[in-house]
Amino acid sequence: MKYRLKRRIGMILILAMLVVMVIPGDISFASADTDGFVIENGTLVQYIGTENAITIPGEVTSIGEGAFQNTSITSVSIPDSVTSIGVSAFAGCTNLTSVTIPASVVSIGTSAFALCSGMTSVTVLASTAIPANCFTGCGSLSSVTLSGGISAIESEAFKNCSGLTSFAIPAATSRIASDAFDGCTELVAINADASSSFFVTYDGCLYGKTMLNLLRCPQGKTSISVYSGVTTIAGGAFYGCKIGTVVLPASCTQIATNAFEGSDISTLKIGSGSATIGDQTGWNISAIEVPAGTTAEALQSGGYGDIMTVTGGGSNGGNNGGTNGDNNGGTNGDNNDGTNGGSGNGNGANGGTNGTNGGTNGGTNGGTTGGSGTNGGNVTVSGTNGGSGSTRGTTVTVSADGTTVTHVKDDTPTTGPATNAKCIFCLGVILIGVYLILSSKKQEYQEAISQ
Known part of the structure; x- marks a missing residue:
């Protein structure tokens, strides 16, 4: 009977595909080993173990998105086999005290270590970029060691790291976001490497290599000596700073939009060359002094007249x-x-x-x-001036007080393209098997009627 053969073939197909779907291996679903590491095709998808001091297995080549997020781990050893660390991979690990990122890593996801509030030290041996929000909210972080090959420090990478007092910029770093250190209220010095072709430090502040642009005054400084040849105060340069008096030289011709955003400045003394001040958001300033008979005096009609004082004879x-x-x-x-x-x-x-x-x-x-x-x-x-960094912005949700970042973790294991393709294939074969069984029953019924 042909219908019986079709039914058997259908049942065999269904059983075979069910077996294939649960067999471990390169085309299998992610499976957990005895140490609680869920690994698939070299990607550590999730940690479900109970140990807090962990060593990632040497077979792992990638740490997946959210793999350790919000776990209670206290220490982690990342092997040289790892080449990438995913988005929010360790975010919210409040008991994690330190981390060393090996030289083998070529990419780090955004917010990878955000809100690790207990972390005190970070060592990055990799030659890659520090991504946006990478260490946001690591309030206990006091020691950061970066390799000389770090290419960029992106938006809010170290936001609200209030334990930092100084920061060393590697020689290869060519881009630093203007808001990379926002909320670092104890930071008093951003020190560019002496061999850097992009940045230079003067009185603890970060300038472009030509020193024409003042890029960032650390938020923890309470006084500042602005370099005499500076021409531009870049956007975000004095963000959140609390400084009594800021004196700008005659060479300064532009104060960019939001250069003093969120700052608390008692007196801003503008040199004879300062002609323009961009709009400033949320700055608290008591007085602006400009020299008489200069272009800066025109600022009196630009919305600052009520706090502006014109001083005599070359202030x-x-x-x-x-x-x-x-x-x-x-x-x-x-x-x-x-x-x-x-x-x-x-x-x-x-x-x-x-x-x-x-x-x-x-x-x-x-x-x-x-x-x-x-x-x-x-x-x-x-040389030419190093860039002033990206515009201010956020890539995660920040509360009104600027201290809490919300990360939503997706607990669904990432199975990867190979597994998804296998599932589709198996389901397709199973449907064929179901069709063969149903059609055989129909054929059997029709033959019974004809008799």
Whole structure:
């Protein structure tokens, strides 16, 4: 009977495909080993074990998205076989205290270690980019060691890492997002590698290599000496800073939009060259001082008139006097005075001293910044300016207080293309088997009627 043969074939097909779907191997569903690692085709899909101090097996080549997210692990050893770490792979591991990312890793997913609030140290041996929100919310993080090959530090990579006091920028880093260190309230120095072709550090602040652009003042600084040759204050440069007085040199011609976003500045003293101030969001400023008879005076009609004060006769004397004191013999030391300006001579200290004879700011600022004039003179700059970083933005949900990041974990195991293709194939064969069984029954019924 043909219908019996069809029925048997259908049943065999169904049973065979069910067996194939549960057999472990390269085309099988992800399976957990005895240590709780769910691994498929070299990807660690999920950790479901109970151990807190873990060593990832050497067969793993990739740590999948959310693989350890919100687990209670306290330490992790990542083998050199791993080449990628997925999105939010370790996010929310609040008991994890340190991590070393091996040189074998070529890509790290966004938010990979976000909200690891107990983490105190990070070592990245890999030569790759630090992605957006990678260490966001790691409030205990106080030590970060990056390899010299780190190419970029992306948006909010270290946001709200309030334990950081200084940060070293590797030589190969060519891009740093303007908001990479937002919320690092104790950070007082961003130190570019001396051999960097993209960035340079002056008074703890980050500048483009030519020092024409001030890119970022660390949020923990309470005072600042702006480099005398700077022309632009970049967007986000003073984000969240709380500084009493900021004095800009005559060379500064532009204050970018949101350069002072969210900052608390008592007094902003603008040099004679400052002509434009972009819109500033949420800044708290008490006074803006501009020199009389300069283009900066036009700012009075640009929405800042109620807090603006016009000062007399070259109010930039204090800044230039101090900055140029050691190099030019205090020539500019007394510009602020307008009457005894020519009396400044000798060195920065004398420039500042003479400034007190006739200026409001000449003596104070000239003398105060006189010593730093030597450093300004010794800086050798070349090449084009390093980029100012990306615009400010978020890639995860941040609460109103700026401290909590919400990550939604998908607990569905990722089975990968090979497994999905196998499932489709098996289901297709099973449907054929079902069809053969049903059609054989129909054929059997028809034969019974015909008899």
